[in-house]
Amino acid sequence: MSIFETLESEVRSYSRGWPTVFDRAQGSWLYSEDGKPYLDFFAGAGALNYGHNHPVLKKALIDYISRDGVTHSLDMFTVAKRDFLETLNEVILQPRSMEYKVIFPGPGGANAVEAALKLARKVTGKESVINFTNAFHGMTLGALSVTGNSMKRGGAGIPLVHATPMPYDQYFDGAYPDFLYFERLLEDSGSGLNEPAAVIVETVQGEGGINAARLEWLKGLSDLCKRHNILLILDDVQMGCGRTGPFFSFEEAGIEPDMICLSKSIGGYGLPMAITLIRPDLDVWAPGEHNGTFRGISPAFVTAAEALRTYWRDDELEKSTKAKGERIGTVFNEIVEAYPESNLVAKGRGLARGLEFPSGELAGKVCAAAFDRGLLMETSGPDSEVVKLLPALTTTDDEIEKGLGIIKDSVESVLAR
Amino acid sequence: MSIFETLESEVRSYSRGWPTVFDRAQGSWLYSEDGKPYLDFFAGAGALNYGHNHPVLKKALIDYISRDGVTHSLDMFTVAKRDFLETLNEVILQPRSMEYKVIFPGPGGANAVEAALKLARKVTGKESVINFTNAFHGMTLGALSVTGNSMKRGGAGIPLVHATPMPYDQYFDGAYPDFLYFERLLEDSGSGLNEPAAVIVETVQGEGGINAARLEWLKGLSDLCKRHNILLILDDVQMGCGRTGPFFSFEEAGIEPDMICLSKSIGGYGLPMAITLIRPDLDVWAPGEHNGTFRGISPAFVTAAEALRTYWRDDELEKSTKAKGERIGTVFNEIVEAYPESNLVAKGRGLARGLEFPSGELAGKVCAAAFDRGLLMETSGPDSEVVKLLPALTTTDDEIEKGLGIIKDSVESVLAR
């Protein structure tokens, strides 16, 4: 491991919890260079909803590369981009009666967020944005300013201003009405709250600790935004593309965000890709006002389109995701009940699941025990106190059971000591 | 083209100058879906220094994908990343006696810049950064704040502060001493200039109009930074990886930047990838203080390592780049002389070349005429007044001549009317 230690910056993090060198991967399995298999319940932090190296996507990708399809194309028109746009329109947008235009904002989720924030400010002429406690939206300066984690914010080196955090759903355990403080500040012209251009929100806060907002809270937020003429930016980078069941994580809430950020699994195969969907009337950009080098990675368009065609023409994946998610939820509740003195909490929706421990130390030990047993999971939450599961949506029932068995063992090994 | 017009945001730009749908590509050639070949003298804005779909890299890429090498791996240890780090070290850093640590900051050049700015501020505890007139560093909020173009800055929707622009080399056509104003402000405790954490600079401003700083100016800047204890961030995203001849564009200036940003051609094949090189003693990040989903795209590591091995074990590419660049320079000078009344200016270094016209309108017409003749070029500069050439370094001499012929014709068609 020497070259990593001597040459790579200390900022690396995942490699600290999983100190092995990975080589190959297939479906829900990663293999270290010495051949040891690891069941991957983290799936690229949600970038691999269809598993590693999915054979259908792989074939399409190799075909495309083999025939010298354009690889890099800035924001030029390409056959691959056209196919992606047409498939997105036909398979995703039209069946849901959604009217949006597509920005290719750059290769990653933070680019999707930066483009949305820029456009929201440009359209409204207002500078302020509302974010939520424990939000995570990315590491570039604009995205970081709406992210909650104080350690990550501290990395900015300048004051992160222009955003005001509001309490996320259940921040006070339901003891107080939703949006109590937020709406009071908006209605009071003396409140001192700068009038916001937009609200940016995740439906389930993954990095924040697998906090799943109730659908009625999301609906309430959407209504509040409409009442106060505030744009609603839905960051579906981690929870979109089926992670909670439906393609968009907000579908069941019955809301229509003004902007939607997608990345991670939109490319299907783990290649960098992001899009920002915007209400057509908000498309006030001048040509080139937002640009970038990696906005047209055609191999990702190819696997993205193929993934949509393969999985989203019917509701099978959605149903199976919910079923598998509920199975995990059931087992997590059993674990919670098995250690009543430990005050564990089962969290999440769909295949975004969390098990909250009283401390980050305990959660970290459980993840380490799982790694030793061949299962990859990570922690999240402000104090890293939540064991976070984002298995590929294509994980089989057997794999789910295998992983849950390892989790049970790992929890027992830590809590029963 | 209908789906592009109805579904894609108006922010798209390159597709406006090149209104055709591209399908395949090979070397310096792009092919539209109806089979028309285009000689590509723009090369992904510098992301394709080794040309489109280079056969050696393509083979390594298909081999890797075929054998189910890990595609997406966050910042985990992988065989592919190790090979890239070892090759970078062996082929690039050690032969140049360069000691740096490597940050994987995210998939694009803006991520490399954001990471550098964050770290410079964190290390120094200062918030202010010096940038240069007509700089271009990216579209995310941190990178945009050090970018000069007013149209792009306007997209931010908030005041872009924390940066002060200084005159780039030759900003006054050499009439005044270098760094006259900058150093005076630094030395005067009453100047009102906030003490800067860092200077960020390009050796040749591509987007800014192919402004090539003299080597002695770069050396002077480096000396000034040392004298005043300011970190020097060298943004080699577009000009690095051999664009001007040597691997790093600053090598001939004999300077040692504190941080170096690389992206675009570092991946070799056009897949998104970026690195930030930092002086080892500046590596003060906490683990995970800067993170992101797409920091470990192993297919890009594979093509990146293969490109380094293929082209940088000797100085052949460097020499040929310089030779081809000089050939373009010679022809550009001939064009300049052929239209004395038009006040054209030939600009650039290596294979970053520009031909400045009196107006953006004229430059645009020349690019349009070239497109009609099957050649892809773009404009740059504050008023889009510079025809900008970034051909693949692997472009053959014949292709160079062919392209130059088209350029001559195109200029004639515009200026001789």
Add this chain to the structure above:
Amino acid sequence: MSIFETLESEVRSYSRGWPTVFDRAQGSWLYSEDGKPYLDFFAGAGALNYGHNHPVLKKALIDYISRDGVTHSLDMFTVAKRDFLETLNEVILQPRSMEYKVIFPGPGGANAVEAALKLARKVTGKESVINFTNAFHGMTLGALSVTGNSMKRGGAGIPLVHATPMPYDQYFDGAYPDFLYFERLLEDSGSGLNEPAAVIVETVQGEGGINAARLEWLKGLSDLCKRHNILLILDDVQMGCGRTGPFFSFEEAGIEPDMICLSKSIGGYGLPMAITLIRPDLDVWAPGEHNGTFRGISPAFVTAAEALRTYWRDDELEKSTKAKGERIGTVFNEIVEAYPESNLVAKGRGLARGLEFPSGELAGKVCAAAFDRGLLMETSGPDSEVVKLLPALTTTDDEIEKGLGIIKDSVESVLAR
């Protein structure tokens, strides 16, 4: 009135509600140039706690001017300043066992606030400040950024950042625990709240609508600040100098602010003067780091010292202020009960009293009716919906009754129509 209309900026405000030209003043009475007396229940917005042109202070002032005492003295040592400091120490600080150092920050209340904010940030190295809904702290950029009123904030012309508003006492009518949101954000490292250098608070929000914080809320705030190592800045510019009874408005809450801002009535006679009291260990300024021309107006020191000697050697003024305040409160409650359908609310403490109407329009009409009847009052609150009374503390019982009679008549004339 012609010269005012032609030459004075439209920003003037009080002269719009009181469209007459005043000439002389004595005690609680102002006289227009045509000799009409006005009972002044506004007292220079709290700058005239001892009434207009108090004879004892007037004598001291004329004596000082007559004998050519230094008028303007920057921050030089003067006999007048020494007398003020000694009197402040002997009459105010020592009897209350208060240890503070005195900054002369400039002539007005906003200067006192700006100095406190600057010092709090310098001492802590943090940039963020917590203010409260409907706070008012002044019109200069630093003070304005912690002020709530959106119209006044809009005057800044730049985004006012670096401050986050928290709910003031009773913002939710007591339905939720105090500091619920504030403390949760502080304790949650993922909340996204920038760690605050200081909290700035008024004990009674005058401009905000005569909102009197409960003493236990103030105590709770002080305890919270201590728990979280946040400096507490008490802005006593309007409510200090006896306005609510005791010299400092926070005395009865039993708290010890880290910094105290005084202005308005500190000078005694209405001449501009301000001081910022700071905990001695916070006095980390370099000499001249904060300066200004009008920090040593000796005539104001003379009347300031004389006022302290005259009124604060015993508790008579405090007692009478409370008694008069309670009398007004009683009458206001009678008014509230007399118009049950109007939902009036009686507010305030000591001689800072308010009568809240359902709309700014009604409150404005009542003030206009009072002006017609020879009584000066103003409105306050986010929608100017609160009739605001700040009579001189020296107003006689007869004058109080006379004024209350006019108020009753005025309310009746507006509500009983």
Add this chain to the structure above:
Amino acid sequence: MSIFETLESEVRSYSRGWPTVFDRAQGSWLYSEDGKPYLDFFAGAGALNYGHNHPVLKKALIDYISRDGVTHSLDMFTVAKRDFLETLNEVILQPRSMEYKVIFPGPGGANAVEAALKLARKVTGKESVINFTNAFHGMTLGALSVTGNSMKRGGAGIPLVHATPMPYDQYFDGAYPDFLYFERLLEDSGSGLNEPAAVIVETVQGEGGINAARLEWLKGLSDLCKRHNILLILDDVQMGCGRTGPFFSFEEAGIEPDMICLSKSIGGYGLPMAITLIRPDLDVWAPGEHNGTFRGISPAFVTAAEALRTYWRDDELEKSTKAKGERIGTVFNEIVEAYPESNLVAKGRGLARGLEFPSGELAGKVCAAAFDRGLLMETSGPDSEVVKLLPALTTTDDEIEKGLGIIKDSVESVLAR
């Protein structure tokens, strides 16, 4: 001096150079409590252009106080304010064909600057302001952000942004064309300079080291502002009211600023007062959008009006100021020539005069030597290297000679050692 040392903040500065307790003052003389006279060549940093306790003003002031004229009147209409406005109009504005409206922005010069900056931003919708190297405009956050001194800027505790410093006249000793860099940045849409709302400038930088801009530079700046549609804010707080000869220091440059800030000597007697003059069409404030407690100090209006009537109905004061200034300039030049090896520089215009030493240490020693000899002067400039003279304009020729004699002795005592 004990109470000053124990109770007053360490931020005090003038009292460090003049360690005595002053009691009385008359004309150009200050008297310590033990009766020692000091010839005052600093005159309240320009706040006492008519000397200490001028008998004519004193009489008007005592008369006004004695007859119970309103002292404190917010922004109400008063007889005293009317008289001031009429006198200002008749004696100053009309004879100069100047059309301006008057804002009463608060009691001090920083308030005048804050109001101008706020209005400039509001009118233009732009946030950025251009200031100059070594500018001084005040200590409140808005004014401080356009001030150059790094020690004072450091007191802010937050990044001071929204302003970009440009080189003041002679910043490069005349070696380069005026406004070279400034205008180039304005004309280059890729410069990265945020489009400025306004330029703020002093005609002679007092605090910055008695740097007197040439009249043609001021004219050039005004022309540049007009060409680029930038508002010109003339900060005449220290140099106005006759300090350089004419009432406004910019009169001889033949320019018409869009806004003019006056304070210090505008009140005549040293009482706090400030006004901001604005072009009538810029008067877009909403009533009360900028307010404050001390905007109507009638005693200052009384002495202000009396001073205008006494001194500005003819050009005698202007002439004598110039003559005395030239006399000082002559002597300073003699001193410069007497110590050729010391590289002294004589600076200034009118009765704002400076003698620059090679170091702040030397300048400080000269001031200390003068204090010992009974003369008050201060240092200024970024390194306190300039001995700064701002004698009252009413200083007699004999007093001028006496003071110059002391200066000569003091310089000799320091340099000839």
